[in-house]
Amino acid sequence: MLQTLRKGASTWVVRIFLGILMVSFGIGIWQGNTLFSSAADTTVATVGDTEISSQAFTVALDREVRRLQQQLGAGFTREQALAFNVQGGVLSQLLSDATVAEAARSFGLRVPDELVAREIAAIPAFQDFTGKFDAARFQAVLRQAQMTEATLTQQIRAELVRAQLYGPAAGGARTPTIVAQTLYAHRNERRVIDYFTLAPAALGPIPQPDEAAIDAYYKANPQAFTAPEFRAITLLIADPAEIAKTTAPTEDAIAAAYEERKGEFGTPEKREIVQMVLKTQAEADTAVSKLNSGGDFVAVAKELANLSEADTKLGTVTKGTLPAALDEAAFAAAEGAIGGPVETPLGWHVFKVVKVEAASVKPMAEVHDTLRDALALDAAQSQITQIQKSLQDELAGGASLEDAGQRLNLSVRKVAAVDAGGKDEAGKPVEGLPEAPPLLPGLFQAATGRNGDMIDTDGGGFVIGRVDTISPAALRPLDQVRGQVIAGWQAAETQDRLGKLAAETVKGINDGKDIAAAAKAAGATPGTVGPGLRSGDAIFVALPPALVTALFEVDKGKAASAPAADETGIIIGAVRGIEAADPAADAEGVKKLAETLREDFAGDLAGVFEADLRARFGISIHEQTYNSLIGQRGRSEQ
Template sequence: MAMKPRKLLLKLVTGVLFSLLILSFAVWGIGDIFRGSGQAQAVAEVGGTTIEQRQFAQELSNEINSMSRRLGVQLTMDQARAFGIPQQVLERMITRAMLDELSSRLGMLVTEEQMRKQLLENPDFQGAGGRFDRNRFAQVLRFSGMTEQGFLARAGEDIKRQQLVAAMTDAAVAPESLAERLFGYREERRTADYLRLANADFRDVGEPDTAALQEIYDSAGGELMTPAYKRIALVVLSVAEAARNFTISDARVEEAFESRKDEFSTPERRTVSQAVLPDEAAAKALADRISEGADFFSAVEQATGRPPVDLGSVARGDLPEELAAAVFELEDNRTTAPIRSPLGWHVATVSAIEPGSVATLEENRDKLRQELAEAEAIDSVIDLANRFDETLAGGATIEEAAERLNQQARQVPAIDAQARTPAGALVEGLPSINEFLPVLNRTPVGERSTLTETLDGDYFILRVDGETPAAKKPLAEVRDQVVELWRKREQARLAEEKATALAERVRGGETLAAVAGAEGLSLQQTAPVTRFENDPQRTPSPQLSQQIFDIAAGEVTTLAGTGQAAFSGDGGPAASATLHFPQGVAL
């Protein structure tokens, strides 16, 4: 049981280790950022590393922009402070600096193979086929303002930090008493009997009067509102559009295919298990027993005292050269003779073969032609963007600049914060939404955005010429919606009142089973659940899983919800709370 508590404490122990690491910097020196040291440009000092205001401001700006893209609205600095973003950024920068100081003192190095693996496996640099795409790599670097050398240097530092953290956490041992208590808290399980009252079962709620409808209408929010719409002028400098102006010869396509043929081909893969033995004699004895008919797995366990090592599905390049040569000559379900490699003596078996495929030029001709054209177009679009900026700097409007450079300036008469028209359709012909929406939403009426580059290599600029504010739809137009909102509120109120009354009967001495029988309800039971259970097959609600740990055995409680799959309503009336799974009240 000792392993489970240790795993649960991984984050806790990591935090403790970093706290000790911070204390150790009392010797190395970590600047007091709150007291002020007279160095106006230093936010913090860690050993010989200074975190400058400029660096902090840049990283903070990047984090705010990243959060804004995820939320679809540009955060102000006050909102960023409310989210705790400045403190998070500073803590992250200090932690990085501490790890960098420590890795430097330990003389840690990163191999070329580690760097190559980091680069090829980074999903940000992979194309549609899941393979490394150099054009995408170049676009990401340009978008983030980094050189290739700068990226590789930063990646190397990241690898060293990861190794250092892994070394510290792997070696950590928590006090047994603390581990046991936390393990018990997390793994304690309880079972609850419950009744479910569905809101929808309370059908007879009557009809609302005028005052009730007006109350619901006045308190309702976004569901009865029309969104705000902006009227904008937009210019997009598109790589895909520019690529149409480039003609790529067949010779260039063929040359690119030959140099990248492996990228489009699928290597043969084999499912391999092996035993590694100390010497040739032991390997030969094992191979002989298997060739005489012994089962591979049984023979390996008998010879080594442990099961074979399952290498899984591997390509030729995944194995040492000596082992790969033998393994990839085997037929299915055959075993190799003893093989010597720098790792020892091997006996391996192949249990499955996945044939590879060799790509042909015809299969990839159009794709390569497009990629080559877009690679050429990227430089063209960058040049066009620079000239566009220069034209704007000379006093031209975006329409005038577009006309001079033979580009199109579009007028979008109405676009909301999610880039949709009043009809609800997504506005067509927009650049990448993740980059476009924050710019759209933070640009005020009468202002022009900066020329912005997207991750795809496109550029865009917009000007907001007008705005129609958000407004509540007239009551007459949304009366049916308001009536439905009133009905749901009444159903939730009746369900809660009924559940409270049933709970009082149980507290008065009736059993839950007797109440269920009298009311025609089904008595149900959860599976044994922890405080953190959220599987709907085991519990009707994550909130129920938590709540049954707040009461003693034999006590009764109620839990309300509307049945919508969401998390909200905390702190509000039970009848209006929105829980994840219940469609009524459980007790």
Template sequence: MAEGKKRGNKAMSVVVWMLMAMLVLGLGGFGVTNFGTNTQNIATVGDQEVDANAYARALQQRLQDLSQQTGQSFTLAQAQQFGLDAQVRQQLFSSAALQNEAEKIGLSVGDKVVADQLRDTPAFAGSDGFNRATYERVLEQNGLTPSGYETSLRESIARSLLVGAVSGGFAAPQPVTDALYGYIAERRALSALPVTEADLPTPVPEPTEDDLRAFYDAHSDQFMAPETRQITYAALLPETVAPNLPVDDAALRDLYQSRIDEFVQPERRLVERLVFSDDAAAQAAMDRVTAGTSFETLVSERGLELSDIDLGDVAKGDLGAAGDAVFALQEPGVVGPFATDLGPALFRMNGILSAHEVTFDEARDDLATEFQADAARRAIADRREALDDLLAGGATVEDLANEPDVTLNTIDYSEATDDPIAGYPAFRNAAEAAEEGDFPELIALEDGGLAALRLDSITPAAPIPFDQARDAVTEAWRADALHTARMARANEIAAAVTEGAALADFGAVTRVPEVARDGSIPSAPASLVGTAFDMDDGAAKAVEAPDWIGVLRVDAVRPAAQDGDGSAALKQQLAAQLEGGLAQDAQQLFTQSVADEAGIQINQSVIDAVHAQIP
């Protein structure tokens, strides 16, 4: 057994502290959970068991981290859409695989190493350093025992030693670093000349009849009428039934009262909330705002957009402890920090919305319409079985139209149909799936209505006759002719510049004295810069990009500077990134290898039981 010693291994220290933070700070509420199964393991990796409680704790901690990062609460179902649960399981499986390998080769650490780590943990410290009573109390609060925690800590240190042995010592190859630096730090001086219709020597001529017919014949696929389905349908819609239904005034008043918050709104504010990990970070941010730093800067430094922290319009009671301060602002401003469920936060008030009241009499007509529409949906639902029985008995869509409030119509259906009935996705799906000779079936529409249809015939897709398509053909011909003329002019200018002419002789030029590969040219597509970096010094080229045709010239190629503090710093950064990438790749490959060798057996029922306990 290899005894670990205290060392200045930064990688090991980071791994250990991350584990200890997860164990000490993120364990609350899961230590005594009973998931109702015969086993408490979500998986086994080799000889290692992945405990359900450990999975629950890690998953809950990840949810809390995500909420703090974004300032929004997340349910497990929402997080699963991003694959968060799978990421957590993969991390646990990887740790188990590394632990299995460590035990296989007899790698462990002694009691002194564990004791040193415990003494260095702030959560376990009293006024005079490590405090045994504090240590035991913290563990007890999180459903842990000293022996269990120390075993986990011992194993984590052993895993960090194993990972360090695999991923340590990588050095970035100097030729690779130099090549990457040369590529990233290279610069270009550029000139760009857009070529518009106004820059053409002569205007694009009007097309002749022969021009249009030739263009139509060559591009007939652009002027096609889609396949059309001739459909007869019967429909029972809420909008047809509702006007005939009585309105109960007492029910309207009850409806008004049930939605009183919608009609009688107190004064509200437009608010954004930026959550921080602790009080110190939040106060430091507020101090920066007071000193002149913009709120937008704080948000961008967190990797967030303003939309991520927007609370919308909120009432005073919605803001908890921040309510008084936010509502005391008479103009936009930032207040805080204040405690929230997600942690300490700063609040920015962006606008004041005055109190608003809509009386019952003012709302009555809208409420009556809603009341009748709701009653109509219920009435239609009550009739569904009877209509189903009619169709099952051989009734046609015409027969259905004899029933009260059922209407009969025909439609030439295609993808471009704008008939109201085609606005229902359920109707469109049925219309596209129908075949001639099918018996009609009842279709449940999204607003509570019902319909049934019959496909009478199909008109295949075909070219629109020239006379009907003339306007579209003329427009397409002109766009094509203008594009051709602009590209031809751009090529003429590029050739002239290549022969020595000045680009500025042909129009207003945009000059960029220096641009990097990730830079841009004002009022031009971003893709032009990439094109420029594929061109030689002094070259001029006609370029077509989205919504842009023109000439691009490389005025100068500036190789990456080899001297200066900035150059040295960038080289060091690139070397560090390369070394980190190599180390990470080595660690991932090693972890995957030992996991494959150990084998992973997953207990899905226990995983599902854990998920059921997390909101």
């Protein structure tokens, strides 16, 4: 019984442990720097008598946000995570865990310590190279993961309980043979498709709209002609690159940096080498003897190693790119010298140094300005922390951004109008904005007249913004956007007429018209593709997925249409041929599909069982506590 349970649970155990390790190694989730500040010991939710504490929720949410940041990059903010309702997914998982815990308590489910120990010993991360459990490695991995043995044991025990609870329900899943065969035939049917593109050119010129049409289109599409909200802002910028322009390193410092970094300004020695690799030292000694007696390298390599001239060429190499022993010998030999034999795991090497290109280093005069600028930038970056402190003192004392910038010799820039996307009133990007992704989103949430947060820039500095005035979004007058309205009307009219023509063309083909004739009438050249499958077949890559789907639902000779991927036209397709799939001819394929379906059914059964348990135990969400935790961070930053 326990062995059967272990077999079913092992994948759960390894999965959850590896997930913990992945997040822990990458971002250190277990201590400190949580998403929310510590809350009182309240309850977020309950399943029966099992509680989900505020602390458990905040730790789990913080872990999930950081996992997403690791996958998507640091630009993915906590605020974005909350906007995507990550917190809802976290709460759902915690409710699932609590349901298992409540069921285990109610039904008296227990997992023997011996089984937990065996599961731990079976985790590859805790095993030595022979596959045996290594206690020292076990402790080392836990330390690296910042995880205690008790925490790991609790996690594994919970997953084993889950397997006990849901295993019988999932184990009852079965796939009727007729279901697998029917789905196999559906998935593996292949079709050949004729197609062509109905382009706007088939319509001829689109006329200019009259005033009534212009006015109607303008009124029906106000969003397209509405100017976004613009804000006038003031930015105080501490940019190391700008500060560096006022910093002048001494010549002694530049000379010292040159000596320290000389390796960066040169090219290493390079050698052109030919070689032959032989099986035994005796053969290699014979090759060296022949070469030292004046033998031609290519001829000897052909005779003793059956190598062509091309096979002997290693090309031009630098030190450290060859096997260690060969590398050492090849870079110790003189130009033109025969070297070897040298043994490596590949065999016995005999080589010749054809050409040596000596290492070179650029003189300091050539890299002087580069070093000067780099030293100045380093010095500027080292000043940033002190500048931040001085600025905080200035602002705390009531100074404006303008006054503080003048006293600290920092750049202050005023932007007359910028939208949330960083564009000006002409729709062009505002030049010179600091590379600080959170800057504009923050300013477009801020009230006027208040300084924003100090935000780090990608260049190693920081920026503080202030909203001076706000110009709300407003519908532009028709006279200002007449050209855009006309272009929009013509584009919409083109799509409308093209859609009607496509529908007529499809109807004509379905009524018996040849697709080649339909393509010729539209000034298009037809193509043929297939046979291919209905889903995910690369052979249909040129066709819109919607068209492929539609053509797998109609009979041979019938047609359908769908917009082209680039939205420049509509693609018309018709079924040229159908190749039915025979489940009886691929018993193994049907068997694999049946197993996949069984696993899917098992997951569904486990889900139904869990839903029934939740209904039986009862779930309570403490919305006030939950909402306070979600909103807590925002309030703390105001």
